[in-house]
Amino acid sequence: MNIKKRNTIYSLVAIALFLAFLYWLDANRLKQGMMISVLQKGAILALVAVAMNLLNGFTGLFSLGQAGFMSIGAYTTAILIIPVKSLDGVYYMNGVHPAIMSLRVMMAESPPFLQSLYPFIALLLGGIIAAVAALLVGLAVLRLKSDYLAIATLGLSEIVRAIFSSPQFDQITNGSYGLNKIPNFPSMLWGLIPSLVTPFIITGVCVAFIVLLINSSYGRAFKAIREDEIAAEAMGISLYKHKEMSFVISSFFSAIAGGMLAMYMRSIEAKTFSIMLTYDILLIVVIGGIGSITGSVVSAFLVTAAKEWWLRFFDRPLTLFGMEVPLFRTGFRMVIFSILLMIVVLIYRRGLFGTNEFSWDAVRRRLGRRGKEARS
Amino acid sequence: MSNILLFTEHLTMQFGGVVAVDDLNIKIPTGEITALIGPNGAGKTTAFNVITGGYQPTNGRVTFDGEVIAENCPRAKMKRIYNGSYKEPYTHTVVNKPDMITRLGMARTFQNIRLFKDLSVFENVLIAKHCHIKAGLLGATFRLNRAEEKEMAADAHDLLERVGLWESRNEKASSLPYGKQRRLEIARALATGPRLLLLDEPAAGMNPKETEELSQFIVEIKDSFALTIFLIEHHMNLVMDISDSIYVLDYGKTIAWGTPFEVQNNEAVIRAYLGVDEQ
Numbered sequence: 001m002n003i004k005k006r007n008t009i010y011s012l013v014a015i016a017l018f019l020a021f022l023y024w025l026d027a028n029r030l031k032q033g034m035m036i037s038v039l040q041k042g043a044i045l046a047l048v049a050v051a052m053n054l055l056n057g058f059t060g061l062f063s064l065g066q067a068g069f070m071s072i073g074a075y076t077t078a079i080l081i082i083p084v085k086s087l088d089g090v091y092y093m094n095g096v097h098p099a100i101m102s103l104r105v106m107m108a109e110s111p112p113f114l115q116s117l118y119p120f121i122a123l124l125l126g127g128i129i130a131a132v133a134a135l136l137v138g139l140a141v142l143r144l145k146s147d148y149l150a151i152a153t154l155g156l157s158e159i160v161r162a163i164f165s166s167p168q169f170d171q172i173t174n175g176s177y178g179l180n181k182i183p184n185f186p187s188m189l190w191g192l193i194p195s196l197v198t199p200f201i202i203t204g205v206c207v208a209f210i211v212l213l214i215n216s217s218y219g220r221a222f223k224a225i226r227e228d229e230i231a232a233e234a235m236g237i238s239l240y241k242h243k244e245m246s247f248v249i250s251s252f253f254s255a256i257a258g259g260m261l262a263m264y265m266r267s268i269e270a271k272t273f274s275i276m277l278t279y280d281i282l283l284i285v286v287i288g289g290i291g292s293i294t295g296s297v298v299s300a301f302l303v304t305a306a307k308e309w310w311l312r313f314f315d316r317p318l319t320l321f322g323m324e325v326p327l328f329r330t331g332f333r334m335v336i337f338s339i340l341l342m343i344v345v346l347i348y349r350r351g352l353f354g355t356n357e358f359s360w361d362a363v364r365r366r367l368g369r370r371g372k373e374a375r376s
Numbered sequence: 377m378s379n380i381l382l383f384t385e386h387l388t389m390q391f392g393g394v395v396a397v398d399d400l401n402i403k404i405p406t407g408e409i410t411a412l413i414g415p416n417g418a419g420k421t422t423a424f425n426v427i428t429g430g431y432q433p434t435n436g437r438v439t440f441d442g443e444v445i446a447e448n449c450p451r452a453k454m455k456r457i458y459n460g461s462y463k464e465p466y467t468h469t470v471v472n473k474p475d476m477i478t479r480l481g482m483a484r485t486f487q488n489i490r491l492f493k494d495l496s497v498f499e500n501v502l503i504a505k506h507c508h509i510k511a512g513l514l515g516a517t518f519r520l521n522r523a524e525e526k527e528m529a530a531d532a533h534d535l536l537e538r539v540g541l542w543e544s545r546n547e548k549a550s551s552l553p554y555g556k557q558r559r560l561e562i563a564r565a566l567a568t569g570p571r572l573l574l575l576d577e578p579a580a581g582m583n584p585k586e587t588e589e590l591s592q593f594i595v596e597i598k599d600s601f602a603l604t605i606f607l608i609e610h611h612m613n614l615v616m617d618i619s620d621s622i623y624v625l626d627y628g629k630t631i632a633w634g635t636p637f638e639v640q641n642n643e644a645v646i647r648a649y650l651g652v653d654e655q
Binding site for chain 2: 212213224231239355
């Protein structure tokens with residue numbers, strides 16, 4: 001009990017330190033641009049990775065439709081939060097659909113209290129639309145197993161992308177021109193939480209929800225389905241109902257992350273949500289450990305930082321002893337990144353965390369062992 | 377009929393040209409142990425799977441506690457019903473998925489152990505309790521069902537103590553020794569709160585001593601959980617010791633039924649199954 005309490009205190013202190021660090025970043029945001037953008041992108045990808053892990057790692061459904069649901073969230077959010085006065089500029093080719101325009105004008109005329117909530121309502125609405133889409137698609141797709149499910153969801157994600165970029169929806173999604181002038185993250189609680197910190201708070205709340213779900217009775221049922229479908233069904237667990245639940249929840253949170261991605265990137269187009277995005281997320285899940293929430297979160301930050309920041313060095317021409325090193329040019333970091341990935345996968349066959357979660361006890365055990373080794 | 381918990385009428389399961397179960401009519405009286413025996417490939421496990429909802433029967437009906445849980449009437453027979461030449465019509469189709477049947481109060485174990493291998497012993501039992509959960513998804517996620525959750529854990533604890541697995545509750549299910557895995561599978565089935573327990577070769581791969589323990593265990597749980605038991609088994613000692621009545625299948629057909637004594641002395645059974653060595 002005492003140890004449990006101490007671990008809680010450790011966790012709280014760690015969270016407080018991280019928050020303090022974020023506030024420090026906010027104060028120095030001009031100098032720390034790279035750090036901020038990597039951390040924010042990491043937080044957004046962490047949420048999708050955790051949502052994907054709920055499906056792939058905990059329910060055992062190999063789904064590759066994440067990008068599709070993210071794009072639903074991103075487009076919904078973007079359409080609802082692009083400032084009204086910029087709308088005509090954004091849709092300069094085809095004009096805005098009158099229904100959207102009138103909705104946006106109505107929103108702009110509502111009291112300021114509501115207006116500060118709209119970004120969050122937009123995120124939520126994106127999530128709900130994606131969840132409804134997942135519910136309908138799940139009726140058909142969740143009958144499939146393993147690879148077939150992956151192919152079906154992959155196709156689904158491409159269909160969503162094609163619909164969003166089709167000329168028929170020009171007035172809603174702006175076709176292949178995409179949407180831009182999307183405002184940055186909103187601040188929360190009357191500016192108490194600055195806009196920089198918002199994505200971390202949203203990700204934190206969503207991940208906490210998923211963790212609570214996984215540790216509940218329903219989460220255990222998901223795991224049972226992952227372990228053995230036939231046995232789970234014989235234990236009275238309705239496969240269809242639970243798979244559908246997991247699929248809908250995963251899609252909901254993917255869409256929320258998609259909406260945050262729109263706020264982060266400030267401009268989106270259908271191409272952003274191509275299959276490569278799903279692969280990036282799958283990569284994060286696999287590196288972190290299929291079936292480990294903390295693994296997904298940690299690896300989301302590590303992979304993003306490695307890809308976007310730490311390896312930048314390799315992209316710049318390098319002169320050593322008056323000689324230009326031949327390979328150092330734009331794009332070379334991705335080669336190094338791939339090599340690093342292979343090394344990580346070779347060393348950690350089941351991902352950094354396997355199916356375990358981060359725990360202070362494990363840290364203490366590891367430190368303790370190292371301490372003992374040093375003493376002996 | 378009230379003391380018959382489960383009965384099947386003309387239950388038939390056909391896979392293409394193979395008739396795995398052919399016109400099976402069994403009655404399982406409440407509170408008794410009924411056994412289904414037969415040589416390998418006689419269709420015993422298929423019969424189990426049809427009864428528990430794994431397969432949709434190609435013909436016939438299964439009634440559990442007065443409720444039809446599976447029924448099917450092939451099209452060819454439909455015609456004869458309308459002609460009036462077929463006397464016992466099953467005029468509609470009833471399909472129940474295995475999970476619904478489990479919730480009705482029928483639990484099973486598997487011939488080749490199917491535990492949730494990577495989860496702990498305790499979780500294995502706790503998962504089986506999930507089928508009767510009242511809280512919804514959000515309620516359970518936000519822990520609004522603390523009392524229910526506590527009750528589930530307490531029940532699982534109680535059950536594990538009664539089957540003698542409480543000491544190994546935190547072990548991975550796959551790390552248990554074979555005999556205990558069998559026992560855990562039975563415990564997990566019991567956790568769904570069944571009235572009828574179906575055991576598919578519970579003594580498979582056990583030595584005589586373990587088999588002896590198992591037969592005691594089966595009688596024990598039958599009494600303490602007020603169960604009716606239907607089992608498939610190859611160990612004749614166990615079957616003859618504990619069952620009240622026995623059905624013998626061969627090539628999908630029921631060739632004999634009755635008390636252990638009657639079956640033992642049935643010529644068709646001796647010819648088809650028990651052979652010269654056994655008796």
